[in-house]
Amino acid sequence: MSVNNETYSERKDKILNALIDRRGLQHFTDLAAEVMSNPIFIYDVSGKILAKSQINGHQEIWEELLPQGYLNAEKAIITENSGVMKKLMEEDTPVLGKFSYSQFRFLGCRVRDKHGVVAIVTIIEKEAFRSEDSDLLVIVCKSVLFELLYQERTAMQTIPYFRVLKDIIEETASISEIRERCRALRLDFPESMRLLGIKIYDNNNTLSLFFLRETLLASVPSCHCIIYDESLIMIISEKHFSQSFLSIVQDIFSNYEIRIGVSTRFTDILEVKNAFQQMQAIQSVYQKLNLEKPLTFYEDILLYHFMELASKEHDLNKFCLPILKKIEEYDNVNGTLLKESLEAYLESGRNIQKAAERLYMHKNTLYYRLKRIEDFFNLDLNDENLCFNLQFSLRMKRMAR
Template sequence: MTKKTDPFKYSLDRLEDVADQISDVLNCPITIEDTHHRLLAYSTHNDFTDPARTSTIISRRVPEKVINRLWKDGIIPTLLKTDEPLRVPQIAEVGLSSRVAISIWKDQEVLGFIWAIESEQPFSDEDMDLLKMAAHAVKNKLLNLQIRKTKTEERNQELFWKMLTGHIHEKDEILDLFLRLGIRCPDTYAIIIFRLRDELTEETEKKLSYLLETTQQVQVLLTTVDFHEFIILVSPKTEHPLQDIKQFTNSMLQQLSDRYHIHHVQAAIGGIYDHITHIQPSYKEALAVLKTKERFPVETERLNSFSELGIYQYLDVLAEKRKGSSYSSYSLSKLEDYDIRHHSNLVETLERFIDCDSNANIAAKQLNIHINTLNYRLKRITDIAEIDLKNMNEKMTIYLDMKLKNVHL
């Protein structure tokens, strides 16, 4: 059996020329992408294309809806496990015609992908072998790109950390830094922290980076890592910054769970600012969100942003003010004494009732009691604590007193 001739054994300098060479050999349109589905090169002389390829070339990255569909259909997970060519059937809903894809590997790591559209007829076994040769030929070029990218990311992370810690904080310093990094200074931005249970491994960091690189919901400007926290600077894309950033954050949490089975991740969004010198305050506010979620996990379960914390923003200030004082809440003390003596839970009932915006029906469901039972307890609370639950000032005062019990400076 004669050994097949490798048409790619003579290396070309430019990746674009390699894409054209692969296209000539296989007689089909070719795109070469990195692991984050950013376009690195594409063949230029074939008339046939499809909407997905056109969008990729225009935006220099694969559309997010295409990536999501390829994950859902198991295409990308398979490409991340094998070095064999993979047939991808037509997916008309996202503008994808039938094609063949192959991963480009170096040892146990995927460096990128080659996508070949089957423009006239399905690939033969010989075509599949040629595509494998092409992947081998592209490997070293992508490896060199990856090395340069890693050095750039390490430098960016170091400079970003200096901004987060306040070592770089003057406006002119920050503007000059963004200019040197080749990043557009954002008009509006926020810091987001994703905190995992354990220290971030290199593999988990790669997965997080992949999600950030492929999202098109916000602009991800800078990232860095601190033990089990992944910290990012993002800029919204519409005139609804909080909505954009919250949707992006929730999408990240969902994809970490669905794609990678990474659960129990805490997310925190700092303040949203339009002045570039507030990067450190936004970071501190994101940390404050995480701290609050630790103290009040039930009440803040669905809250991720500093702007949504309400009274929880001010509990530390109030606790500091009362520190060392002899203040004692008369009404709360009365309820606590009653609960101890009668083995009841009037304090919990009152706290849950106010948590539910004084909605008796919702509070009763959360407490798993009949609404008549709740109404009876509320009457007892009114009598014992000597408070008027229809008086907002009295109600909020005892509510703050209950919350401050969980604040330890």
């Protein structure tokens, strides 16, 4: 029996069986297109095409409507200005329309979960639509929702810029596609910005993240914020980035155990991937060094990140100044803390008063220990280059541990 002669019930069963098969969104889209006797494509609210039917006779349609392989910003804006997108986003029933830039009519319908619209399913009228196609499209949309839920949580997919940022981080879209989608969505990112990664340690982490994201956006409305990799990822304009802003963020999370990482400044949204990698480096270094402060700037751990990368191929201990091993051996034999005193002195910017406070001792005691290091090991702690190399070596030893 040809598809055109099948009953509504038979066509409906084929769609539902395709969902039950769980062979992925592309397989489902191809089978749904066969049942509907027309090309189908599915895209999310960021304009990313999730699937388009790949069966005989459909490629010529995509060459006309999607010549670049993704939605064109100008065509998307034309469709939006016609009012069709507004109807698609607001109604559960399918919408019949016609592209002003194409000969084809289309039948579109939103895919919606409890959080909002996550995708749009569009059927292109290559063969004349049938009376029951609208009802079947609703079933297709519900099936697509289940397929998306099977792949991942859909709550974040209702946010237009979520998939844009996700694609940048994961490099799952070309630069030109990202640019086009940003234009179509009219996304306005700051000229200069930073990325904040907020890692929350809570037994009910997922629910807390959604709640805290809403709280954060209400308090800092000028930012973009998504949930990704079980963390809150926030983009904030450099002109809004200040100590008062950081205080607001920390106050919001005052009842949670958190770690906040702050990236270096960047000027192009495509640099989000690099900024996110800085967040990952901060979290990794934080764990290895057992840092206590909840807020860390990438600039503060840059050298540690460099060491971490180097440690994957080399033993960091081999690059440390040999004199440190002699100081450690002396401490072990004599029960002294010369290495600890030296490290505190160097990490305090060679300020004896600050270092003494850090060690909870009188500055004269620390001065005596440093003098002892100089005399016993023939070192000059006024030598800038020596002090840098000593401090760098001590940090490498921390990372090596």
